[in-house]
Amino acid sequence: MSRFGKALASSVGKKIVMGLSGLMLLGFLVEHLHGNLKLIEDPSGAAFDDYVGFLKSFGPLLVLAEIGLGLLFSAHVYLAFRLTLENIQARKQRYVVRNNRGASTVGSVSMFYTGAIILGYLLKHLIDFRLDPRFFDAPHAAVQAKLSQPGHAAVYLLAAIVLGIHLSHGFRSAFQSLGLSHPRWNPLLERLGKFVAFLFAVGFAAFPMYYLFIRER
């Protein structure tokens, strides 16, 4: 293996890829949230339809971006499974009695489970919209039709909360993995992470809530 490949396959190398891919996925979510906000900004749905049309107009470039995003997800998910398995196997004989000292959090111990739920949700989400050929004919109507059904809306709501839990640990953790840490800034980063997590959870939860409770059907 090349020096670079060996470094990348090491425990620290894998975490660097994990952190980078996580932050890049977060970057994608910023744009996704921004696009979605058009659903609420303009209740007629025209602004959202225009936005989808705008994205579609990129043609092959859009497909390229989607492939990039797919690769990013694949890297993150592949390493998530590998690291989680390796870490479980690193202690074959478990403790009879084990007590943490309160440093680990709900977010940190559940990263794999929240990630797996996000993955399952993602597949449903793609099937609901992106992979449905009728979606592009009337994007806003498709979103409204799905999210005004309580069953579907509940899944979207849950996924938003789970994403928040993932990010409550993931955001701050990614900086640590990438070696970006400074005693002066760490407390701020910690709080920023919680804030970002809250923002994304509330942000994405807003849409199912909106169609369920606020929007007239």
Place this chain on the structure above:
Amino acid sequence: MSAPSHDAGSGRMRITLKIWRQEGPNRPGKVETHFLPDVSPHMSFLEMLDVLNERLIASGLDTVAFDHDCREGICGACSLVIDGRAHGPEALTTACQLHMRHYSDGDTIHVEPFRANAFPVLKDLMVDRSAFDRIISAGGFVSSPTGSAPDGNAILVPKPDADRAMDAAACIGCGACAAACPNASAMLFVAAKVAHLALLPQGQPERERRALAMVHAMDEEGFGSCTNHFECMAACPKGISVESIARMNRDFALSFLKEAPDLPTGSSVG
């Protein structure tokens, strides 16, 4: 652990110990219960185990094997997981510095060895931590020509750097970080050793190679990888900060971006 209820001078305590017994490496182990009717609050935890062993010898039974050396919190030999916590309930305290005054009459205490594949149990509470020695010999050194003693002030070290290097050098290599880590990762130990040298001028020539070599050595020993729970820092008796882990990650990232000399194969101390 409840609030101590004995009167601090003379009150003797009845303590029940649930101790991990294992005859040897790769043998099945089990929890064994022992009752001590007469524990003094002045005893250290290890002295209590000494008392237990004396009783076992008197009854012709096999003593409980456990590691210890200095018994003053500086050597890193003691390695007990007490009630599920590496080095026991007190913060910044090695198991040998834990005293029975923190317990009360009637308490039951669970004692286990450090657990990680990379720390195989040798017997009872004793584990093989030579994995740490191999990690050190992969890069935890500076190469310098021998000869006459250099002038004390020939290499200037800024005070803040010296202080931070000293903080990292406080690591006694006990392994509690790996024992406490939910992933059995040894990152805090390795990072402390990397940071200690990376903060000093003497450590600069081998800085990047060191981070790479020590991380690879750590991986080869079968430790898990860090997911930033920070349980290590909470368990470390010497207060080593996860700040050093970030520093090592940074050195590691930079070193594989740069073209550095080939990794040393194995130990090159000479």
